[in-house]
Amino acid sequence: MSRTPTPSTGKLYGLARVAAVRDPPCSTYYSRRHRRAYPIEFRKRGPRTPWSDEALSERIREQIAASPFRGEGHRKVWARLRVAGVRTSKARVLRLLWQAQLLAPQRQAEPAVDNPHSGTITTDRPNRKWGIDATATIILEDGQVTVFAAVDHCTAECVGIRAVKRTTRFEPLEPLRQGVHEHFGGFQAGAAQGLQLRHDHASQFMSDDFRSELAFVGIESSPAFVREPEGNGCIERFFRTLKEQLLWTRHFQSIPELVGALEEFRALYNRHWLIERLGF
Numbered sequence: 511m512s513r514t515p516t517p518s519t520g521k522l523y524g525l526a527r528v529a530a531v532r533d534p535p536c537s538t539y540y541s542r543r544h545r546r547a548y549p550i551e552f553r554k555r556g557p558r559t560p561w562s563d564e565a566l567s568e569r570i571r572e573q574i575a576a577s578p579f580r581g582e583g584h585r586k587v588w589a590r591l592r593v594a595g596v597r598t599s600k601a602r603v604l605r606l607l608w609q610a611q612l613l614a615p616q617r618q619a620e621p622a623v624d625n626p627h628s629g630t631i632t633t634d635r636p637n638r639k640w641g642i643d644a645t646a647t648i649i650l651e652d653g654q655v656t657v658f659a660a661v662d663h664c665t666a667e668c669v670g671i672r673a674v675k676r677t678t679r680f681e682p683l684e685p686l687r688q689g690v691h692e693h694f695g696g697f698q699a700g701a702a703q704g705l706q707l708r709h710d711h712a713s714q715f716m717s718d719d720f721r722s723e724l725a726f727v728g729i730e731s732s733p734a735f736v737r738e739p740e741g742n743g744c745i746e747r748f749f750r751t752l753k754e755q756l757l758w759t760r761h762f763q764s765i766p767e768l769v770g771a772l773e774e775f776r777a778l779y780n781r782h783w784l785i786e787r788l789g790f
Contacts, residue, residue, distance in 0.1 A: 566598060632744070682714050
């Protein structure tokens with residue numbers, strides 16, 4: 511309108527007169543005209559990443575295919591990318607996994623309730639507290655068998671594992687013997703002095719023979735709270751990993767075959783499984 515001539519004199523109205531009547535000032539007009547002439551490319555702050563979404567998605571698929579484990583979350587995929595020299599953010603990895611439908615299925619969260627556990631069960635150094643428990647699986651020849659295992663509450667390392675058909679009070683001692691031999695130099699009187707053992711109130715763990723052998727090697731019994739598995743959460747989390755990565759993904763013909771697979775998984779887990787609270 512500033513270029514329109516007036517009916518009386520034929521002179522142009524001019525920008526100043528138009529701006530005085532309308533709301534936008536002259537600076538707004540000049541700013542908009544400059545932006546139309548020289549458009550600005552708006553983008554996120556910081557340096558540009560060398561990885562496009564397509565290229566990064568391909569690297570994510572390579573890491574998932576190369577991993578010896580199944581169902582790992584976006585944090586571990588992100589950590590494996592860092593080791594491979596691919597620098598990106600966890601949020602971007604999560605977004606690409608979600609878009610490609612590569613996220614592992616998760617159970618729905620239960621409604622939040624007050625947490626009765628105000629402390630922690632992890633330790634700041636290895637061989638201060640171990641946890642032991644049992645789980646069950648099925649083999650083709652013998653049906654249901656029991657798997658006993660023990661883990662370290664600091665490193666999450668599996669210190670011993672055993673599969674048996676009959677769950678007598680003597681069977682859970684075998685994973686402990688494996689761990690004491692490996693980490694304390696031998697199974698002898700007072701060898702594991704200062705070590706605590708977290709367990710539930712199953713009959714095998716509360717038997718006199720089991721508790722007597724703990725006392726023999728100097729292990730202090732540390733029972734969890736009744737009907738609160740959070741108190742033995744380290745071994746419970748290991749059993750979840752064991753089931754998802756081995757017991758639920760393979761069929762076993764006999765107990766010796768299962769025992770061999772458990773020993774192989776124990777070595778693989780102790781060497782390569784990533785733990786978030788330990789910085790992956």
